[in-house]
Amino acid sequence: MTKILFAIALVSTSCFAQKQPSMEDSIFELVNYVRQEPKRFLTEVAQPYIKSNELENSSYAKSLTRTLQKQNPLPPLSRNKQLMDMSANFAVEAGRKGWTDHVRTDARFKKYAPEIEITGENLQFGSADALSVIMELLIDEGVRNLGHRKNILYPEFSLIGIGFGNHKTFDTIGVIVFGGFE
Numbered sequence: 001m002t003k004i005l006f007a008i009a010l011v012s013t014s015c016f017a018q019k020q021p022s023m024e025d026s027i028f029e030l031v032n033y034v035r036q037e038p039k040r041f042l043t044e045v046a047q048p049y050i051k052s053n054e055l056e057n058s059s060y061a062k063s064l065t066r067t068l069q070k071q072n073p074l075p076p077l078s079r080n081k082q083l084m085d086m087s088a089n090f091a092v093e094a095g096r097k098g099w100t101d102h103v104r105t106d107a108r109f110k111k112y113a114p115e116i117e118i119t120g121e122n123l124q125f126g127s128a129d130a131l132s133v134i135m136e137l138l139i140d141e142g143v144r145n146l147g148h149r150k151n152i153l154y155p156e157f158s159l160i161g162i163g164f165g166n167h168k169t170f171d172t173i174g175v176i177v178f179g180g181f182e
Contacts, residue, residue, distance in 0.1 A: 022164075023129075023130055023133075023164040023174075024084075024162040024163070024164055026129075026130030026131075027130045027133055027134060027162050027164070027174065027176065028077075028079065028160065028162055029130075030045075030130055030131065030134040031077060031134065031152055031160065031176070032076040032077060033045070034046075034068070034134070034138065034152060034153070035073070035074040035075070035076060035077065035152070035153065036073050036074065036075075036076055037073060038068045038071035038072075038073065038074075038153075039068065039069065039071070041068065042065065042068040042069065045131070045135075046064060046065070046068060046135065046138070047065070049131065049135045050064075050065075050135075050139075053135075055139065058139065058141060060139045060140055060141045060142070060146075061139050061141075063146070064138050064139050064140075064149065067149065067153070071153060074153065074155050075158065077157060077158060077159060077160040077178070078158060078159055078160070079159075079160060079161070079162075080113065080116075080159040080160065080161055080179060082112045082113040082116075082161070083112065083113055083116075083159055083160060083161025083177050083178075083179055084161040084162065084163070085112055085161070086108055086109070086111075086112035086113065086161055086163075086177055087161040087162055087163030087175040087176065087177045088161075088163035088165075088175075089163070090103075090108060090163060090175050091163035091164055091165040091173050091174070091175045092163075092165055094123075094167070094173055094175070095165045095166050095167040095168060095172075095173045096168065097168070098167070098168035098169045100123070100125065100169070100170075101123075102121055102123065105119075105121050106119075109177075109179075113179060116159065116179035116180070116181070117180065117181050117182045118156050118157065118178075118179065118180035118181065118182060119177070119178065119179055119180075120151040120154065120157065120177070120178040120179075121151075121175070121176070121177045121178070122137050122147075122148045122151050122152070122174075122175075122176040122177075122178075123173065123174070123175055123176075124136055124137055124148075124173070124174040124176075125167055125169075125170035125172065125173055125174075126167075126170040126171055126172055127172060127174065128171070128172060133164075133174045134152075137149065137152060137176075138152060151176075151178055152176075154178065154180075156180040156182075157178040157179065157180045158179070158180045158181070159178065159179035159180065160176065160177070160178055160179075161175075161176070161177045161179075162174070162175070162176050162177075163175040
């Protein structure tokens with residue numbers, strides 16, 4: 001009986017010891033999924049999301065569908081320690097102060113990663129899960145130049161940093177910064 005209870009306790013402990021992926025890890029995986037397998041991402045992730053959120057009539061969702069149908073696979077992005085620190089620190093500061101704009105972006109890149117030559121930043125507010133963060137940035141509803149989508153699919157970017165936290169006004173903030181070299 002003691003051996004059985006010990007085995008149950010051991011199994012229970014190991015089940016709880018499995019760590020769930022962080023929001024940053026999940027965002028990282030989704031960004032690289034859409035970059036590496038855009039057509040598969042479209043059919044397995046984007047189209048079901050668009051349908052379940054009743055976005056079939058959105059011109060931005062239709063534009064994303066066309067983009068991903070034509071998109072060639074891109075190399076995955078690699079996490080960069082300096083960009084991870086930059087995005088995490090900005091998520092905390094912007095969240096605490098209630099910022100909703102790209103504040104001091106160039107200065108932050110110079111401070112954290114001066115060697116990076118090509119830079120970009122996406123901010124996303126109010127989403128509680130990684131899929132919503134990425135899909136909102138890819139659909140880019142209301143953003144005429146589709147800058148968030150273009151950053152995610154920009155072939156010259158090779159590095160990424162991701163920060164996620166609480167936001168004073170919108171509950172959550174996601175900060176995704178990109179870097180590359182000419």
